[in-house]
Amino acid sequence: MPTFADFDRRHYRTVDVATGYDGWAPSYDHSVLDEMDLALLERLRQPRWDRRHRASDLGCGTGRTAAWLRRHGITHIDGVDLSAGMLSQARERGNHTTLTHGDVRETGLPTGAYDLVIASLIDEHLPDLAPLYTEARRLAADDGVFVLVSYHPQFMMVTGMPTHYTSPSGEPLAISTHLHSVSDHITAGLAAGWQLAELAEAPIDDTWIAAKPKWADLRGHPFTMASVWTTHPSTPPY
Numbered sequence: 373m374p375t376f377a378d379f380d381r382r383h384y385r386t387v388d389v390a391t392g393y394d395g396w397a398p399s400y401d402h403s404v405l406d407e408m409d410l411a412l413l414e415r416l417r418q419p420r421w422d423r424r425h426r427a428s429d430l431g432c433g434t435g436r437t438a439a440w441l442r443r444h445g446i447t448h449i450d451g452v453d454l455s456a457g458m459l460s461q462a463r464e465r466g467n468h469t470t471l472t473h474g475d476v477r478e479t480g481l482p483t484g485a486y487d488l489v490i491a492s493l494i495d496e497h498l499p500d501l502a503p504l505y506t507e508a509r510r511l512a513a514d515d516g517v518f519v520l521v522s523y524h525p526q527f528m529m530v531t532g533m534p535t536h537y538t539s540p541s542g543e544p545l546a547i548s549t550h551l552h553s554v555s556d557h558i559t560a561g562l563a564a565g566w567q568l569a570e571l572a573e574a575p576i577d578d579t580w581i582a583a584k585p586k587w588a589d590l591r592g593h594p595f596t597m598a599s600v601w602t603t604h605p606s607t608p609p610y
Contacts, residue, residue: 401461416519426487429452430452459471476491495522504560522599580595
C-alpha cells in the first residue's frame with residue numbers, strides 16, 4: 373500500500389504531533405480557513421445538530437470546532453488533545469466543558485456518554501485508523517453519531533503536501549503525516565461497528581483560489597471530506 377512518503381514533494385523536516393502542534397498553536401487560527409472544515413460541517417445534511425446534547429471533541433485543537441458546535445446549540449463539549457499548546461488556546465476560548473491532555477485513541481472519557489463524537493483534521497497523523505474509529509464507537513451512546521472531517525487522500529497525493537506550519541525562525545516544518553484512502557476509512561468504520569450515513573467532499577473553488585491563487589490549477593480537486601457515521605442508520609433524521 374502507498375504511504376504519504378511516496379507522494380511527498382516538500383521534504384520538510386518532520387516533527388512529532390505534540391511538538392508540531394505546540395509550535396503551531398499560537399498562529400494556528402490565523403492559518404486555517406473555515407472552508408477546510410467548518411464550511412463543510414455546514415453543508416452536511418446530517419446529523420441534526422439541534423438533537424445532539426453531549427459531544428466529545430477529539431483532537432480539539434484551539435477550540436474552533438467547539439465554538440462552531442456552541443453556535444449550533446450543543447452545550448456540553450468534552451475536548452481531548454495531545455498538544456498542551458493547543459489545549460491552552462482552547463482553554464482561553466472557553467467553549468469546552470472539560471479539557472483533557474490525552475490521545476484520541478485512548479481518551480479516558482466515559483463509555484457511551486456522548487450522542488455526538490466529532491474529530492476534525494486529525495486522522496492524517498495516525499498511522500492506523502482503526503483505534504480512532506474504535507474509541508469513537510466506545511464513547512458513543514446507543515443513538516450516537518460520529519462526524520469526521522479529513523484531508524482528502526486525492527489532494528494529498530496530487531499535491532504531495534504534508535500538514536505543515538512555519539516555525540518562529542521561518543523554517544517550514546511538517547507534522548508526521550499518513551495517507552489513508554477512502555476505503556481505509558470505510559473498512560475501519562465498519563469494523564468498529566459504525567454505519568456510514570453520509571460522505572461529503574469539499575472541492576477547491578473560487579473561495580480557496582482567492583485565498584491561495586497558486587492553487588488555480590487545482591480547481592475542482594477535493595480538498596477535504598466529511599463522513600457521518602451512525603449506530604442506528606435505519607431511523608433518520610439523525
